[in-house]
Amino acid sequence: MIVAEKKPMEEIIEEVKGYNKILIAGCNECVTVCEAGGKKEVQVLASALRMYFMNQGKEIKIDEVTLERQCDHEYLEEIRNIIDQYDAVLSLACGVGVQFMAEKYFTTPILPGVNTCFLGATEERGFWTERCQACGQCILARTGGICPVSRCAKRLLNGPCGGSTKGKCEIDSNVDCAWQLIIDRLKALGRLEQDYEKLTPIKDWSTDRAGGPRKVVREDVRI
Amino acid sequence: MRLQYPDTIRVVRVPCTGKVDIIHILRSFEKGADGVYVVGCMEGDCRFNNGNIRAKKRVALAKKILDTIGIGGERVQMFNLSSAEGPKFAQYAVEMTDKIKELGANPIKKAFKKKAA
Structure with a gap:
């Protein structure tokens, strides 16, 4: 699978702070298994960002969605009718998902929420190692x-x-x-x-x- | 043992502290809690082997997140005691309440009040 790591919260805050309506989009595949960008991570990040902006006195709309995959047309199409409600999408998918979404939704900024690392295996929970360079x-x-x-x-x-x-x-x-x-x-x-x-x-x-x-x-x- | 502890505390019962996730802690703050503490069994005494160790790591991560977003990591804490230590439960409740009183209200609430005013 593709192994990714969560980006530091500070970096994500910098990325999104200019937007008022943000959709955080997780991916149910590799990044869920390596606990970097699945539904759970979407919830945690959304909650943390909401609190950060509330604390700053800013009213920002942050919604959550987790797609089956972000590297396939049919799943990316699922957000077509809601994407116009947002100024930006913070995608927690691997680099492939972020780019594919950006190609599909040309006028919406799609920001990466994880660092994509390598093709690897789960040695044990919380420990992944590289196995393939494709x-x-x-x-x-x-x-x-x-x-x-x-x-x-x-x-x-x-x-x-x-x-x-x-x-x-x-x-x-x-x-x-x-x-x-x-x-x-x-x-x-x-x-x-x-x-x-x-x-x-x-x-x-x-x-x-x-x-x-x-x-x-x-x-x-x-x- | 009819022990008294501060009535500001809302107890959420879980089968094991291993059930407590970061999102549960974060949501509590998002909904306006001033502090959250997790009370688990003594380390090494978990009925599910390592539930309390998992909780400890999640509490540590929650602290880190809360520090980063400006809520303050000191508002969340983990305590360990055995099920026979009722007085300690009450003591920790008092300790935590005093600490939170000292820290003041959740800054989110303060920010909102300021805005409303």
């Missing part, structure tokens, strides 16, 4: 299901480097060396010979960000 050409079949693109600081495809010490990375002794993990897993799978000993050729990074903004077109499912 490089567009998955090599997990050869690396024991552990991604060196997202988990190796150098994105090495033939690792480890000299900075790997006791299974940890030189950038931080709390960070696992991805290549140590890969070797351990390949050993457990009995695939060290087939997968590790073979050199990986230079990766085609044009499917990553190097090739500019990306798109996926599936003619078979297009209507």
